[in-house]
Amino acid sequence: MASELLSMTLKAIGIVRSEIKQPTKRDGEKVISDIVVNDDLTEALDGLEESSHIVVLYWMHQAVSGEVPLKIHPRGKQGLPLLGLFATRTPNRPNRIGIATVRLLERQGNILRVEGLDAIGGTPVIDIKPYIPGYDSVADTKVPPWITNR
Amino acid sequence: MASELLSMTLKAIGIVRSEIKQPTKRDGEKVISDIVVNDDLTEALDGLEESSHIVVLYWMHQAVSGEVPLKIHPRGKQGLPLLGLFATRTPNRPNRIGIATVRLLERQGNILRVEGLDAIGGTPVIDIKPYIPGYDSVADTKVPPWITNR
Numbered sequence: 001m002a003s004e005l006l007s008m009t010l011k012a013i014g015i016v017r018s019e020i021k022q023p024t025k026r027d028g029e030k031v032i033s034d035i036v037v038n039d040d041l042t043e044a045l046d047g048l049e050e051s052s053h054i055v056v057l058y059w060m061h062q063a064v065s066g067e068v069p070l071k072i073h074p075r076g077k078q079g080l081p082l083l084g085l086f087a088t089r090t091p092n093r094p095n096r097i098g099i100a101t102v103r104l105l106e107r108q109g110n111i112l113r114v115e116g117l118d119a120i121g122g123t124p125v126i127d128i129k130p131y132i133p134g135y136d137s138v139a140d141t142k143v144p145p146w147i148t149n150r
Numbered sequence: 151m152a153s154e155l156l157s158m159t160l161k162a163i164g165i166v167r168s169e170i171k172q173p174t175k176r177d178g179e180k181v182i183s184d185i186v187v188n189d190d191l192t193e194a195l196d197g198l199e200e201s202s203h204i205v206v207l208y209w210m211h212q213a214v215s216g217e218v219p220l221k222i223h224p225r226g227k228q229g230l231p232l233l234g235l236f237a238t239r240t241p242n243r244p245n246r247i248g249i250a251t252v253r254l255l256e257r258q259g260n261i262l263r264v265e266g267l268d269a270i271g272g273t274p275v276i277d278i279k280p281y282i283p284g285y286d287s288v289a290d291t292k293v294p295p296w297i298t299n300r
Binding site: 003007009010011012013031037043044045046047048050051052055057059070071081083084085086087088089093094095097099101103107124126127128129130131132133135136137138139141142144147 | 245285286
């Protein structure tokens with residue numbers, strides 16, 4: 001196991017170019033931003049434009065580093081229940097990886113224009129995957145009230 | 151940017167306990183497995199049991215390490231088009247992170263029993279998030295034919 005842990009180091013594959021300078025706590029649905037993928041990976045995007053939506057993994061570099069609180073109120077709202085961090089989408093996690101399912105508006109070479117990416121300008125991007133309905137999505141779900149009543 | 155890159159190191163927050171010993175190329179929908187979360191993070195799971203589905207991020211430690219091919223045939227099938235790796239869900243990626251949206255059957259302390267986790271036993275888990283319909287899912291999508299005709 002130790003040798004596995006040593007190898008769990010991420011490389012940025014690109015960066016977010018956006019006018020958003022502060023984390024938005026999820027109001028960014030209609031934001032348009034660009035993902036500028038490293039030049040040497042341009043070819044690895046071929047075919048992605050066949051998908052209307054993509055899943056973007058990014059490193060939330062402005063979140064708290066070091067030890068994170070295990071229990072929090074979602075979005076810092078004291079009126080919401082105190083929950084374990086893994087029961088929430090807080091950026092302050094042991095591994096600061098954010099996921100966003102976004103619309104792919106356009107690809108030009110190594111640049112992807114997307115709608116709905118909740119990440120500030122300068123955010124390192126670590127992976128891009130095609131969105132697969134039925135694998136990434138679930139039809140019949142139960143979610144806690146604090147998620148539905150936003 | 152250099153200082154950001156230095157800090158992009160992952161810590162395992164738990165491990166998959168499963169009878170699957172080989173990667174399955176996505177037939178594992180009904181597989182039942184356990185996620186054994188590190189003891190010291192047990193409290194961070196509180197409230198997760200309110201969600202019927204969770205998003206699990208894991209490190210695909212058996213994928214090819216080092217340089218990965220930029221273009222591949224999905225699932226190694228020569229009959230499928232040659233695509234950029236980011237247009238596919240191949241485990242052989244610059245950052246070997248897998249995502250699975252799975253049903254949470256039960257939580258007992260630091261152990262989550264889940265259905266549909268496409269990861270072999272021993273896989274390091276790096277994050278767990280509650281699934282949020284409408285944020286993680288999209289109603290109206292276009293996907294390439296090789297995804298729908300599986």
